[in-house]
Amino acid sequence: MTPLRNRPIKGKLTAITMITSGVALLLACAAFVGYESMVFRTGMVDELATTAAIVGDNSGAALAFDDPDSARQTLRSLNVLQHIVGAALYDRNGKLFATYRGATAEAAFVPPPVQAQGYRFEDNRLKLFHRFELAGEEAGTVYIESDLGELRSRMSRYALIGLGVLAVSWAVAFLLAARLQRAISAPISHLALVMKQVQARNDYSLRAIKHGDDELGALIEGFNSMLDQIRAQDSALQEARDHLELRVAERTGELERTHSQLVDASRQAGMAEVATNVLHNVGNVLNSLNVSANMVVEQIGRSRATGLARLVTLLREHEHELGEYVVHDPRGRHVLTYLSQLSEHILHERDLNLRELTSLRGNIDHIKEIVSMQQSYSKVSGVKELLQPIDLLEDALRMNEGALYRHEVRIVREFEPVPGINSEKHKILQILVNLLRNAKYACCESDRPDRCVTLRVASGPACVRISVADNGVGIAPENMTRIFAHGFTTRRDGHGFGLHSGALTARELGGSLQVFSDGPGRGATFVLELPIDQLAIAAA
C-alpha cells in the first residue's frame, strides 16, 4: 500500500475525512455503549434493591413468627423475574432462614454467609445483600443473586447497532468527502496539471484558472503572476540575445576588416621578405661573380699580347730579308722561340679567362634562376631533377672558391658514394652556398691559424646527409634556439635571413636543416638532410 504522503491530495483528503469521522464515530459509539452499560448496571442494582426491599417487607412476619414456609412462599414470588438465579433470607442474627433457587439457574445455588448491606458484580453475576427493619427494629437480611445475561445481550445488541451506525455513517461520510474534497483537490489538481503542461511544452503563456478567493485562489494567482514574470524575463532575454547576435555580427565584420588589413600588411611584409631573399641570394652570387670578373680583368691586364705586337713590328723591319733574319741574325734566331713561348702564354691566358668566364656565366645563370624562382615563389613545387649531392656541393664550393682561397681556408672532403636525389637544384644550391659562406665567416672571425671547413656527404635512413663543419667561433648555447629565426644574426653586416630561409627551404623540400655546436670557440656543424626519392633511384 502506498504511504499516505505519496498519495494524491484527493486520496489524502478522503483518507483524512474517513479516519477522522471513523475515530469520532468509534469514540461516540464506545462512549454510548459504555454509558448505556453504566446506566443499565445502575438500573439493575436499583431494581434488585427494590425487589430485595419488597421481599424483606413481606418476610417480616414470617421471620417474626418463625414461619419458614411463609418466607419460602414469599421468596418463590421472585420466579417471575427470570434473571434472578437465587435468593435467601437470613434472620436478624445472620442465620439462614429460607432459600429460593431460580428455575433457570444452571449451577446449584448455594447461599453465601450473610454480609453487610451492599452489592457487587462478581462471576458474571450481580450479588446484593439487603438488610431490612420491622417497626424500627432490625429484622433480617435478604440476599439476591442475578445473572448478567440481559446486560450482556443488551450490550452486544448495542455494539451491533453501534457498528451498523458506524458503517452507515462511514459510507455517508465517504460519499460526502468524495464530493466535498473536490473543493480543495480540484483546484490543486488543476494547478498541478497546468504546471506539468508548462514544464512539458516550455510554454509560459499557459494560465491556471482561479476558482475562488481562498488560499488556493491566492496560490493560483501567485503561480500565474510568476508565469507572467518568467514570460517577461524570457522575452527580455530573447531581445538581449537578438541584440547580442547583431553586435557579434558587427564585431565579426570589424574583425574581418582588420584581418584583411593584416593579410594585406603581411602580404606586403612577405613581399619584402621575398625581396630580401632575392637580394641576399643574388648578393652571394654577385660576390663570386665580382671575383671572377676581377680575375679576368687582371688576367687581361697582364696579357702578353703587347709582346706579340712588338714582334710584329720587328718582323716588319726585316720584311725583305725575313728568311735571312730568322736564320742568321742573332736576334732573329730567337724570334721563333719567342713566338712559340708567346703562343703558349696566350693559350694559357685564354684557358684561364675561359674558365673564369665560364664560372661567370654559371653565376649569371644562377642569378637568373634565383630571380625566376622568386618570380614564381608562390608556386611551391619547382622543377625537380635528378641531382648528385656531391656535384651540388662542388658547384657551391666553386661559387665560393675565390673567397675561401683568399682567406686561406682549407677544405677537407669526406665524401661517401650516395644515390642521386630528385629535388630542386637551385634551392639546394642556395642553402649550400649560404652554409659555406657562414662557415668561412666563422673561420675568419676566430684567430686560429688552421682555418678548416670539413665537408661530408653520407647516406642516412631514406635520406642524404650533407654536413658543413667549421672550426670557427662556434655558437653560444643561448643562441642555438634563435639561430634559425628571421632577423637573427651575429654578423655586423648580416641580415639574419640566410639560415632562416635555408631552414624553410629544407622543410619545403621534405628535408631538414640542423645545427650542432659544442659552444663558443669550438666550431659549428650544419647538417642538411634531403630525402631520397625512391622513384628517382629506380629510374637511375
Place this chain on the structure above:
Amino acid sequence: MLAALCMLAPLPGAVADPRLPSADEWQIKSAFIYNFTKFVEWPEGALGASGQPIVIGVLGEKPLAQQLAVVVAGRNVNGRPIEVKPVRTAAEARATQLLFVTAAEESRYAAMRGELADSPVLTVGETPSFSVTGAIGFVQDGEKLRFEINTDIAERAHLKISSQLQKLAAAIRREP
C-alpha cells in the same frame, strides 16, 4: 426461632408455679405477644404522643407478667418502648394497648369483656377458644405455636391487623 428466643431466656428459677406454662413455651408466647404489636395499627390517639410506651397488660399470674417484662426489656416498636403491667380491672385493661389473658383468667375476661368491646385494646388469649371472644388466640399445632385471628372483634376495637399477620394465622374467624 427457638434459638433466637433463647437469647431472651429469663433467669432460671423464675418458673415455680406448676400451673403456669413451662419456661420455653412462655418465652415463645412472650415473643409472639411482643411481635404482634408490630403488625397491629392502633387508631389515632390510642397510643398517645410519640415516644410514649406501648403498654401490654397481663391478666393472670404476676410471674408471667414479670417474665414478659424481661423479654421485651430494651426493645421498642416504631420508636416506642414496651411496658408490661399486671391488670385486674376493666378500667386497668382499657388503659393498655394489648391485653394478654392467661388460660386461667379467661372467665374474668368474659366478665369485663362488655366494657372492653369498643376500646382499642388488642386482646390475646392463651387458648384456641379465646379467638371466639378475643382478637387473637394461640393454637398449638404439633411442635409449632400458631394463632387464630378474629377480624370482626379487632375491627370493633378499631384495630387494623396487618395482612402479613393474617396470612400467618392458622385460621381467621368472624363474628361468633
